[in-house]
Amino acid sequence: MHDSNRTTMVAQFILVGFSSLGELQLLLFMVFLLLYLTILLANATIMAVIHCSRTLHTPMYGFLFILSFSESCYTFVIIPQLLAHLLSAIKSISFAACATQLFFFLGFACTNCFLIAMMGYDRYVAICHPLRYTLIMNKRLGLGLVSLSGVTGFFIALVATNLICDMPFCGPNRVNHYFCDMAPIIKLACTDTHVKELVLFSLSILVIMVPFLLILISYGFIVNTILKIPSAEGKRKAFATCASHLTVVFVHYGCASIIYLRPKSKSASDKDQLVAVTYTVVTPLLNPLVYSLRNQELKTALKRVLGMPVATKVV
Numbered sequence: 001m002h003d004s005n006r007t008t009m010v011a012q013f014i015l016v017g018f019s020s021l022g023e024l025q026l027l028l029f030m031v032f033l034l035l036y037l038t039i040l041l042a043n044a045t046i047m048a049v050i051h052c053s054r055t056l057h058t059p060m061y062g063f064l065f066i067l068s069f070s071e072s073c074y075t076f077v078i079i080p081q082l083l084a085h086l087l088s089a090i091k092s093i094s095f096a097a098c099a100t101q102l103f104f105f106l107g108f109a110c111t112n113c114f115l116i117a118m119m120g121y122d123r124y125v126a127i128c129h130p131l132r133y134t135l136i137m138n139k140r141l142g143l144g145l146v147s148l149s150g151v152t153g154f155f156i157a158l159v160a161t162n163l164i165c166d167m168p169f170c171g172p173n174r175v176n177h178y179f180c181d182m183a184p185i186i187k188l189a190c191t192d193t194h195v196k197e198l199v200l201f202s203l204s205i206l207v208i209m210v211p212f213l214l215i216l217i218s219y220g221f222i223v224n225t226i227l228k229i230p231s232a233e234g235k236r237k238a239f240a241t242c243a244s245h246l247t248v249v250f251v252h253y254g255c256a257s258i259i260y261l262r263p264k265s266k267s268a269s270d271k272d273q274l275v276a277v278t279y280t281v282v283t284p285l286l287n288p289l290v291y292s293l294r295n296q297e298l299k300t301a302l303k304r305v306l307g308m309p310v311a312t313k314v315v
Contacts, residue, residue: 010169010188013098015091017082017178017273029086035281036079042288043068045302053301059137060126061298063119064291066146070115071284074108077101078179078280085178095169098180103161105179109256109279110207111153116245116252117211118145123242124218128225156203163196177273179280183259184272204260212253219246244291251286255279 018025050056050065081101085091093101125136164182167189177184182200186193219242226238255278291298303309 010095010171010173012092012094012173013180013185013188014174015085015093015178015180016174016176017085017091019091025086029083032079032086032281033083035285036075036083039075039079039281039285039288040072042285043072046288046291046298049298049302049305052305056297056301059139059142060119060122062142063115063122063146067112067115067119068288070108070111071287074105074112075280075284077104077108082178093180095165098175098185099161099165102164102180102182102185103157105181106157106160107154109153110156111150112252113207113211113256114149114153115146116249117214118149119245120215120218120249121145123245124222127222127238127241153207156207160200160203163199167191167193167196177276179276181259181272181276201261208253208256208261212249215249240296247290248283248287252279252283255283 018028021028046068047065050061078101081093122137126133129136160182164185167186168191169188170190172188175184175188186197186200222238222242226235229235229238255275258275259272259279
């Protein structure tokens with residue numbers, strides 16, 4: 001227990017996670033380890049290709065570079081501890097470590113939400129104002145948008161973490177999750193949490209729905225512009241440049257909405273863990289795979305970096 005002057009009395013939490021699976025935890029360890037290494041390798045590959053290819057030194061790929069870096073940090077906050085707990089009988093985490101994990105998890109998660117929205121704005125400018133693209137999306141604006149995403153994301157994370165950690169926790173201390181997320185921690189508070197939950201819900205709307213709506217508005221203008229393109233080939237290329245981003249948008253915001261934008265439910269914790277696996281493991285893996293498999297420019301640049309032959313069109 002902490003000092004009697006502190007409102008927080010619980011010194012550590014027990015992350016129940018996948019404890020009920022028994023010996024299957026070893027199999028889960030191998031699966032998550034493989035996925036984690038793949039995530040790191042895939043994101044590192046994208047960052048290396050973008051860095052080494054001058055043709056990809058554009059705002060669009062600059063945002064993708066930062067997103068890949070942020071996703072790698074995001075998974076680093078969660079997965080290594082998950083792997084350690086899958087092999088350990090002791091699944092405890094100190095109150096300070098839990099608060100730190102919550103802060104960085106929320107910080108990178110919020111930053112990713114804003115970065116994906118910025119990428120939507122980049123696509124809007126590229127398709128709706130192609131002649132002014134380089135003038136509008138200059139280096140200064142790109143750095144400003146990235147900085148704004150990071151500063152805003154971590155400021156919101158700081159506010160949310162302070163709201164949660166300021167609550168009194170006097171037992172029980174068993175968290176029905178595999179990492180320190182907002183809802184499972186709040187459930188353990190021994191005080192009325194309705195007001196703070198309302199504030200946190202409002203922050204969730206700000207982080208998830210506002211960027212998502214801005215993306216939808218951007219794509220409304222994009223679709224309107226694409227439909228005015230006379231050639232079918234032109235329309236196909238325009239839609240192709242947006243396909244990767246849209247796939248990431250719906251998966252990312254969809255999973256986040258399921259967890260953070262729904263009525264409170266005490267019986268949904270087990271399902272929450274399955275959804276959490278999606279947005280902490282699958283989505284960070286999906287992002288680089290989607291962009292590498294569906295983006296012709298990135299695939300061509302990767303082949304060049306690897307010294308593989310690149311097919312050229314004969315006119």
